[in-house]
Amino acid sequence: MPRSSALDAKALLALGPERLTELLLELAASDPAIKRQLKLAVASSSSPREAAGQVRKRLATIARSRRFLEREQRQLIRKDLTAQLDAITGPIAQRDPAAALDLLWQFLELGDNVLGRCDDSSGLIGDIFRDAIRQLGPIAAAAQPEPLALAERLFEAFCHNGYGVFDDVIQQLAEPLGPVGLAALKQRFQQLGEEPVPVPPREEWEQVGYGSGGPTYAHEREESSRQWTVKLGLQAVAEASGDVDGFIAQYAPEQQRFPRIAAEIAQRLLAAGRAEEALAFLTRATPDRSRWPEMSWEHSHIAALQALGRSEEAQAARWNCFERCLDGSLLRAYLDQLPAFEDVEAEQRAIAIALAYPSLTQSLCFLLSWPSALAQTAELVVNRRGELEGAQYGVMGAAAEKLSQDHPLAATLALRSMVDFTLAETRSSRYGHAARHLQTCALLSQRIDAWGDIPSHEAYMAAIRSGHGRKSAFWQRMRELGQS
Known part of the structure; x- marks a missing residue:
């Protein structure tokens, strides 16, 4: 039977413009989404005003919808939103930045509507809105809106930010806001924080479903939400303005003693050249x-010591933290600071610490990132094979890949750990992966000369058949790969 013609750009171009036009019109007549895309493409190439009108109309239609988006509809809305965003940030923005800026705001205001009507656990739809936020700054800079009007629009958006679409909007618009806009925005947040929160009428809180908590609970919840909005808003304005003290002021003294928060403060103080103050905040929040290290605090503490010229203390802190968590970046920084020839000995001491580390998975995370330790990593896998965590697919997969060329036995053990976990826990969604792992094991077995007390591939497969022979879906995957 002759092979069907390949559908690629070259084959389509061979049809010629007239035939392609006929086919597109036929498709557009039966598919509204394709028709919209074609109309938008034509308008974008000829008239930005007409394209803007089409985008505005489409965004309004999406905003009116209240239908929950199932999987197929999510894919359609994603394509639709992407097409509208491309038109806004492309041809419309190039010819009329002011119109593009207005449309981009309208686009972003769809966030709560669209994300509220679907399960976006993959984050793919949210990514479209995050991309739109990143485009907001350059387009606003080109459009040059009046700073006070921009600040007011931004304030309203930030205060109605149910799904986090506008989390980074202040930072993105810092330049077009300028000192005047940022000052106005700061004032609006301060005013909001001083305004009393009204107690909702009874019928309102009953509709919302606050139950026996009544209006008092509704009032407290709204007040807490407002305070949080004000705090985040003022922090963002302070950061955009380079006002470190304004950023710090949004945290109560007791909050400043939390290691993570102290690290955030210290990073900004260090950037402002205030290393002594940074170290003081960190010391109070030691x-x-x-326990497991708070890495943001550790890195900030080391940076503060280094900035103050306390290099020996910074080195001691790097090594101490590495011993506790096997952070490869800290070890590299530690080795870089050592005199010539001392780094080799220190590196070997670090590898010895990793080999004896209580958590084998954590040990492997470090050792696999350290090329000179590959042979020792293979030996570790063999010696501590009973501790391999097959549920850690990322780590075990990386171990198998890096060890397979020169250490097939260790690679096999990493693959087997994932197979064992998949079958023991009946993770049917991973049966295909497990079958492929066993296929790889079969290939690796041809390069293993000595198994020692580890079961050979044939013995291991016999044990699998004995213990999991009734998992028909798994064995079907095995047969699809030509394995019995």
Whole structure:
């Protein structure tokens, strides 16, 4: 039977413009989405005003919808939103930045509507709105809106930000806002924080479903939400203005003693050249060193010591933290600071610490990122094979890949750990992966000369058949790969 013609750009171009036009019109007649795309493309190439009108109309239609978006509809709305955003940020923005800016605001205001009507656990639709936020600054800079009007629009958007679409909007618009707009925005947030929160009427809180909590609960909830909005808004304005003290002022003294918050403050103080103050904040918030390190605090603490010229203390802090968490970036920084020839000995000490680390998974995370330790990593996998965590697909997969060329036995053990977990826990969604892992194991077995007390591939497969012979879906995947 002759092979069907390939559908690619070259084959389509061979049809000629007239035939392609006929086909597109036929498709457009039966598919409203394609028709919209074609009309928008034609308008964008000829008249930005007409294109803007089409985008505005389409965005208004989407805003009116209240239908929940199932999987197929999510894919359609994603394509639709992407097409509208491309038109706004492309041809419309190039010819009429002011119109593009207005449309971009209208687009972003769809966020709560669209995200509220679908399950966006993948984040793909949210990514479209985040991309739109990133485009907002350059388009606003080109449009040059009046700063006070921009500040007012931004304030309203930030205060009605149910799905986090506008989280970064102040930072993105810092330049077009300028000092005047940022000052006005700061004043609006301060005024909001001083305004009393009204107690909602009974019928309103009953409709919302606050139950026995009544209006008092509704009032407290609204007040808490407003305070949080004001705090985030003032922090964002302070950061956009380069006002470190304004940023710090949004945290109560007791909050400033939380290691993560102290690290945020210290990073901004360090950027402002205020290393002494940064170290003081960090010292007051020193975390419990018996627990897993708060890495943002550790990195900020080291940076503060280094900025103050306290290099020996910074080195000690790097090594101490590495011993506790095997952070490869800290070890590299530590080795870079050592005199010539001392780094080799220190590196070997670090690898020895990693090899003896209580958590094998954590040990592998570090060792796999350290090329000179590959042989020792393979030996570790073999010696501590009973501790391999097959549920850690990322780590075990990386181990198998990096060890397969020179250390097939260790790579096999990493693959087997994932297979064992998948079958023992009946993770049917991973049966295909498990079958492919076993296919790889079969290939690796041809390069293994000595198995020691580890079951050979044939013995391991016999154990799999004995223990999991009734998992028909798994064995079907095996047969699809030509394995029995």
